[in-house]
Amino acid sequence: MNSPTLEPFREVIQEMKMQGKTYKEISTFLTSTGVQRGCSIDNIKRFCADNNFLKGVVSATHLELAVAKGIQETGPTFGRKTMTGYLSTKGINASEGRVGAALRSVQQPNHKARCHGARNLNPFPYHAEYMGHKLHMDQNEKLVMFGATHVLAIDGLTSNIVGHSTMPVKNNLIIYENVYRPAVLEYGMWDQNHRIERIWPEMNNRVNYPIKTALVNLLDQERINMEDSTVRFCVSNLTCQIASIGINRVVDSWNAHRIPGRGVPNILAQHGCVKKVTKDLLPCASYQIPDSH
Known part of the structure; x- marks a missing residue:
């Protein structure tokens, strides 16, 4: 059952979920606006589950607006893969297929230009065995x-x-x-x-x-x-x-x-290379060798 305390904030909670905000972030925001009861993390989880506010689910309209803004910020050359990556850095999670459809809908001429300009950026076989190789x-x-x-x-x-x-x-x-x-x-x-x-x-x-x-x-x-x-x-x-x-x-x-x-x-790359180095082995560029005199 929906919490009556959170019902007035339905649109706010839904928007924050579509932006990829965590339950803790939503709870903190509601608390900062003066909501004193019903905004615990558990209550917000139940409220989102009852209303099908699934994490990362972005409406088609919201996605098209986000893609249009992304094009304004990055230019017309971002395709579906890099635009999907760019949106994820903004907390907006959507599949590549949906982002590609939004790109075709929002900027059809740019989409055609990218298709005509497609090229193989890595035509030669390449091999690296591990992170740090x-x-x-x-x-x-x-x-x-x-x-x-x-x-x-x-x-x-x-x-x-x-x-x-x-x-x-x-x-x-x-x-x-x-x-x-x-x-x-x-x-x-x-x-x-x-x-x-x-x-x-x-x-x-x-x-x-x-x-x-x-x-x-x-x-x-x-x-x-x-x-x-x-x-x-x-x-x-x-x-x-x-x-x-x-x-x-x-x-x-x-x-x-x-x-x-x-x-x-x-x-x-989250686990890094096998070989680790401490700061004392990599001095700053401004490091000066003490004068021997």
Whole structure:
């Protein structure tokens, strides 16, 4: 039987469940709004069960709105797999089939363009035996003329992006401090290092090319002068910040999307590498050797 105390909050509870909120989070929210009775975790569980508010079940209308918002935030290049991963990072859980249908419904032209532009990103056989076997690190300099360089690190077996950073120019100290060191401290030590091949097309299409197109247009219109050192610094600073937003969204979506025949990178990499390293073996980039004199 439904709790009469929770009945006035039916729509609120249903909306929070569709957003992937836990029973504890719903209870905490209701308590903060002044509800004093009936909002225990057990009561909320019973109320949701009685009303079929199943975890992760999103209505078609809510899903289409979420997909439309996702397209606004990420652009038109996210397909059903990466959009499903992106939505899951926002607490919205839906099957790839439903997300694909929503993408076709919300943005038909973008869907057709993705179908026509489909390509095999990994045409060569590849094998990694375990998490920690192969670490792929590489830089992307598609925006180097505008003062932005990306560096990514990705595990070979799980395809989990374990570290990334955007900087004005390639800087080994920044790469060590912001990419390699955090990855090793969190996941462990890899046996082999390789270059990245598969992920850059994703980053270019979804982050670099749209930004580069806009900046080249500004150059053509003579709105910016990259020969001026002050302008060059400002453009670099802004480009790095904008690109970082896009890179973060792609990384979160990639790590949360399902790879056919393998699984979700975040889940596959949750136990890390076999070999673990302590902080004292990986000093900060700012560490200075004491003067011997």
